[in-house]
Amino acid sequence: MKSDQENQLYSLLRKAGMKATPGHLTILSFIQKSKKPISSQDIINGIDRHLDPATVYRCVTKLKENGIIRQIDLRQNNAHYEFFDMAHHHHIICTGCGRIEDIEDCNLETVHQQILGQTKGFTQIKHHSLEFYGLCKKCNSKN
Amino acid sequence: MKSDQENQLYSLLRKAGMKATPGHLTILSFIQKSKKPISSQDIINGIDRHLDPATVYRCVTKLKENGIIRQIDLRQNNAHYEFFDMAHHHHIICTGCGRIEDIEDCNLETVHQQILGQTKGFTQIKHHSLEFYGLCKKCNSKN
DNA sequence: AACACAAACGCAAGTTACTTGCAATTAATT
DNA sequence: AATTAATTGCAAGTAACTTGCGTTTGTGTT
Ligand SMILES: [Mn+2]
Ligand SMILES: [Mn+2]
Ligand SMILES: [Zn+2]
Ligand SMILES: [Zn+2]
Numbered sequence: 395m396k397s398d399q400e401n402q403l404y405s406l407l408r409k410a411g412m413k414a415t416p417g418h419l420t421i422l423s424f425i426q427k428s429k430k431p432i433s434s435q436d437i438i439n440g441i442d443r444h445l446d447p448a449t450v451y452r453c454v455t456k457l458k459e460n461g462i463i464r465q466i467d468l469r470q471n472n473a474h475y476e477f478f479d480m481a482h483h484h485h486i487i488c489t490g491c492g493r494i495e496d497i498e499d500c501n502l503e504t505v506h507q508q509i510l511g512q513t514k515g516f517t518q519i520k521h522h523s524l525e526f527y528g529l530c531k532k533c534n535s536k537n
Numbered sequence: 538m539k540s541d542q543e544n545q546l547y548s549l550l551r552k553a554g555m556k557a558t559p560g561h562l563t564i565l566s567f568i569q570k571s572k573k574p575i576s577s578q579d580i581i582n583g584i585d586r587h588l589d590p591a592t593v594y595r596c597v598t599k600l601k602e603n604g605i606i607r608q609i610d611l612r613q614n615n616a617h618y619e620f621f622d623m624a625h626h627h628h629i630i631c632t633g634c635g636r637i638e639d640i641e642d643c644n645l646e647t648v649h650q651q652i653l654g655q656t657k658g659f660t661q662i663k664h665h666s667l668e669f670y671g672l673c674k675k676c677n678s679k680n
Numbered sequence: 681a682a683c684a685c686a687a688a689c690g691c692a693a694g695t696t697a698c699t700t701g702c703a704a705t706t707a708a709t710t
Numbered sequence: 711a712a713t714t715a716a717t718t719g720c721a722a723g724t725a726a727c728t729t730g731c732g733t734t735t736g737t738g739t740t
Contacts, residue, residue, distance in 0.1 A: 413736055415688060435726075446690050451727060453688090467610045469666070471698090472726065486652065486659055495658055499651065508642065509629065509669060515638055516629055519671035523612070526652060528662035556707055558717060578697075589719050594698060596717090614727090615697065 399423070410460040417445055417453045422462065422477075430494045431466040431474035431485070467523060468494070486526040490533030497526065542566070553603040560588055560596045565605065565620075573637045574609040574617035574628070610666055611637070629669040633676030640669065 403422050404414045412418060424441050425432060432440070438450050445453075454475060457463045464478045468487055484497040506519045546565050547557045555561055567584050568575060575583070581593050588596075597618060600606045607621045611630055627640040649662045 413687065415736070417688070433726095447726090448691080448728075449689055456688095465612070467612060467666075469608070469610060486656060486662070488659070489663060493658060495656055497652055497655070499648075499655070505642075506669070509640055512640070512642070513629060513638055515636060515673050516631070516671050517674050517677045519629070519669050520632060522667065522669045523610075524665065524667045526649070526662050526665045528659050530658050531660050534660045551708095556716060558707070560717070576697095590697090591699075591720080592718055599717095 410462055412460055417449050420445060421450060421453050422457060425463055425475060426477045431476040433472045433474050484524040486528060488530040488533055489527050490529055493530045553605055555603055560592050563588060564593060564596045565600060568606055568618060569620045574619040576615045576617050627667040629671060631673040631676055632670050633672055636673045
């Protein structure tokens with residue numbers, strides 16, 4: 395007897411042409427439950443069932459290739475990932491403690507056109523990465 | 538007899554409170570000459586005079602800490618750096634071949650205020666990182 | 681239900697990018 | 711010229727992945 399959430403992830407994987415293996419399901423579920431972008435190391439340390447690190451890295455790559463998760467760069471020493479079901483958004487990161495929040499507004503799609511006007515060497519923009527860095531209230535008051 | 542460029546870098550380092558050592562001068566000069574952001578590995582492989590990798594990593598960190606170079610994240614497996622004398626700008630990167638161009642316009646400082654209105658947990662934004670990814674003309678026509 | 685096969689897996693070994701400890705050297709101050 | 715703290719090279723160590731390979735497993739087909 396599978397839960398609704400398990401069934402949902404199962405069909406998500408199958409629709410993307412991926413096998414619904416323990417690795418894929420465990421990792422995907424863990425990323426979905428997380429409220430902020432996480433690294434492959436976070437997954438290796440955080441999952442209940444044991445998965446070999448090599449397996450985790452291979453699965454994360456596949457999930458990204460198939461557009462089920464997306465990569466976020468947080469200026470830490472490794473890539474982070476989040477579930478790719480929500481609206482296009484960005485992040486604000488505290489340079490003191492790493493606290494992270496979503497930023498919903500993003501009018502950059504209009505900027506894309508301006509840029510394509512400026513540049514001579516590029517013909518299309520596929521996506522962009524935008525992160526804001528600052529201090530959260532806690533870290534700001536510590537100073 | 539030193540060149541003008543050498544004297545310029547010398548005083549830049551001294552003003553920042555850094556010693557004008559072979560390591561600092563060689564690396565800084567190499568970054569300045571480069572027309573695009575480069576990685577520490579690029580420096581290790583590219584400089585004329587030999588410097589130990591450990592030295593290069595230590596120097597790059599110092600130059601960054603003192604605001605002489607700035608870090609750029611290009612979704613490659615390592616951080617890139619560029620000379621920090623020019624106007625605030627961003628980049629557009631070809632996902633096919635890595636070709637990179639500067640993007641001059643950036644009205645995000647106004648967006649900072651909007652974001653600080655939205656968020657409950659953050660009090661100030663120090664900087665942001667914005668990169669556009671697309672296809673250059675060459676890579677686009679290959680398809 | 682059994683079969684076939686590509687995909688996924690665990691394990692071990694290898695790689696890349698970077699860091700750290702330490703003794704010797706050197707740039708800047710006096 | 712003497713002093714001293716920062717820098718450097720070298721060697722060793724670490725963290726984050728990657729790759730090869732033999733075995734297992736999920737899935738489509740019979
Ligand atoms: Mn998010
Ligand atoms: Mn630039
Ligand atoms: Zn904070
Ligand atoms: Zn290209």
